[in-house]
Amino acid sequence: RKEVEQDPGPFNVPEGATVAFNCTYSNSASQSFFWYRQDCRKEPKLLMSVYSSGNEDGRFTAQLNRASQYISLLIRDSKLSDSATYLCVAPNDYKLSFGAGTTVTVRA
């Protein structure tokens, strides 16, 4: 089983829509998690951290379900600029494990 698994998508949504996707992780001891955003041919950048049951930052909401070992990301009122690949990141012992990413495309 991969350390972090994500639905690759793509999720194609119209502007203004809500889109949500999940990520599962294998290490039950993991405490803190992250969502990074990666634009095409660019470097990953931190979108938000998830430390307890969840976190909200503007239009973005991340939720953590420790019992089922998954993290979700919800984007409300999607903008064209939200089009990107979203990487789920979980700590695994001494290092971070990255998922392969979920691609979101927001269309006008």
Added chain:
Amino acid sequence: DTAVSQTPKYLVTQMGNDKSIKCEQNLGHDTMYWYKQDSKKFLKIMFSYNNKELIINETVPNRFSPKSPDKAHLNLHINSLELGDSAVYFCASSQEGTTDNEQFFGPGTRLTVL
């Protein structure tokens, strides 16, 4: 001001050659990393240095040798390049070497081995 910079941005070379990628961060961070992102987009840790000391060395062929002359620089030298080495290599840094800290990534070096 660029926080984490890498050179070169693109590298095209023949199999069997030796090449180096340089990385510098001006964030004052203690820990630097090298990641490889392959065609399937998985980002995998290769090495990590904390204050010039190697702390993570994943299962990477010994053709790859990192060098950290000071805590602001982490270079990657690759000997005898192979086709499978083609990927994007990202340098990153963080304030501490724990998994709680945000990692800041450089723009990446796209390596193509012919």
